[in-house]
Amino acid sequence: MLQKIVAAAALAGAATVAALPASAGQTFDAVKAKGFVQCAVNTGLAGFSMADSQGKWTGLDVDLCKAIAAAMFGDAEKVKFTPTTAQQRFVALQSGEVDVITRNATQTLMRDTSLGFNIAGVNFYDGQGFMVPTKSGIKSARELNGATVCVQPGTTTELNLADWFRKNKMTFKPVLIEKLDELLQAYSAGRCDVYTTDASGLAAVRAGQLAGKGEHTILPERISKEPLGPIVRHGDDQWLDLVKWTLMGMIEAEELGISSRNVDEMLKSDDPVIKRFLGVTPGYGKAVGVDEKWMYNVIKQIGNYGETFDRNVGTTTPLKLERGQNALWTNGGLLYAIPFR
Numbered sequence: 001m002l003q004k005i006v007a008a009a010a011l012a013g014a015a016t017v018a019a020l021p022a023s024a025g026q027t028f029d030a031v032k033a034k035g036f037v038q039c040a041v042n043t044g045l046a047g048f049s050m051a052d053s054q055g056k057w058t059g060l061d062v063d064l065c066k067a068i069a070a071a072m073f074g075d076a077e078k079v080k081f082t083p084t085t086a087q088q089r090f091v092a093l094q095s096g097e098v099d100v101i102t103r104n105a106t107q108t109l110m111r112d113t114s115l116g117f118n119i120a121g122v123n124f125y126d127g128q129g130f131m132v133p134t135k136s137g138i139k140s141a142r143e144l145n146g147a148t149v150c151v152q153p154g155t156t157t158e159l160n161l162a163d164w165f166r167k168n169k170m171t172f173k174p175v176l177i178e179k180l181d182e183l184l185q186a187y188s189a190g191r192c193d194v195y196t197t198d199a200s201g202l203a204a205v206r207a208g209q210l211a212g213k214g215e216h217t218i219l220p221e222r223i224s225k226e227p228l229g230p231i232v233r234h235g236d237d238q239w240l241d242l243v244k245w246t247l248m249g250m251i252e253a254e255e256l257g258i259s260s261r262n263v264d265e266m267l268k269s270d271d272p273v274i275k276r277f278l279g280v281t282p283g284y285g286k287a288v289g290v291d292e293k294w295m296y297n298v299i300k301q302i303g304n305y306g307e308t309f310d311r312n313v314g315t316t317t318p319l320k321l322e323r324g325q326n327a328l329w330t331n332g333g334l335l336y337a338i339p340f341r
């Protein structure tokens with residue numbers, strides 16, 4: 001049995017996290033009773049989740065956590081953050097230390113099943129890439145045969161890396177380091193030729209930890225699909241619904257043209273779709289188990305998906321990310337809110 005659990009954890013890109021049976025605990029009720037949402041975030045990834053010197057967290061993933069709190073409590077500040085490494089995040093969720101993971105976590109079959117979790121939507125479509133010091137002159141991942149590769153354990157990154165080199169009949173030497181800052185020091189010191197992670201992570205560390213430390217090139221290849229999004233424990237469908245529909249609502253708001261700037265105006269709209277969405281016509285709040293103004297609160301306090309993307313990782317931020325796959329489906333992207341109906 002233990003062997004089976006360890007094998008499942010490894011397949012999930014989860015290091016030594018054991019598989020657990022679905023928990024019967026009522027997360028939704030527990031969160032409500034304690035009065036805040038406890039989110040597992042990154043230890044520090046610019047644009048996604050990063051604490052400043054005052055301990056104030058910002059980022060796309062932080063905004064998602066706060067949006068869940070706005071939906072539940074009408075107050076986006078009713079949150080607490082648990083910084084986690086890739087390896088710690090799943091243990092934190094399984095043990096009940098956190099209520100939800102809002103931290104660049106890839107949605108996969110093994111995580112959705114064996115690890116005892118439910119995946120709750122995608123807040124950033126990504127793919128795995130490689131970064132090298134520009135002075136190396138390397139232009140393509142095809143030139144990496146025999147390279148030493150810095151990678152974090154307990155990630156899909158580690159698994160995809162092995163698959164990709166094998167498929168392309170190339171070899172590599174992994175340098176596995178759990179802590180991101182230590183890993184980046186190793187990369188900076190030339191202990192590895194290349195650093196691999198989600199392309200958004202590469203852009204984040206280039207703008208963050210590696211800023212001012214030489215020039216770094218993100219190679220053009222994307223070797224995997226990394227749909228990043230919130231993850232909850234098995235066993236509480238109501239909590240899953242709230243997390244899933246909060247994220248969906250931020251996308252729906254962008255589709256409907258509702259933003260933090262015009263949401264008060266939109267309350268006066270005659271459009272029946274907007275009236276239901278903002279709770280002027282009741283129904284959705286009750287269905288999700290929260291106040292009818294839940295989506296109004298989310299959009300007023302956090303904004304629609306596009307607003308949080310632009311503010312945290314968009315072209316005017318140090319990360320300078322284009323919407324790309326994270327544009328609405330109506331603009332050629334993959335973001336598609338299933339109907340509020």
Ligand SMILES: N[C@@H](CCC(=O)N[C@@H](CS)C(=O)NCC(=O)O)C(=O)O
Nearest residue numbers: 043085086105106155156180197201
């Ligand atoms: N999306 C991948 C990788 C996620 C991941 O943890 N990436 C690293 C590199 S950007 C990270 O966030 N490290 C920060 C940390 O461990 O504190 C997964 O879910 O397994």
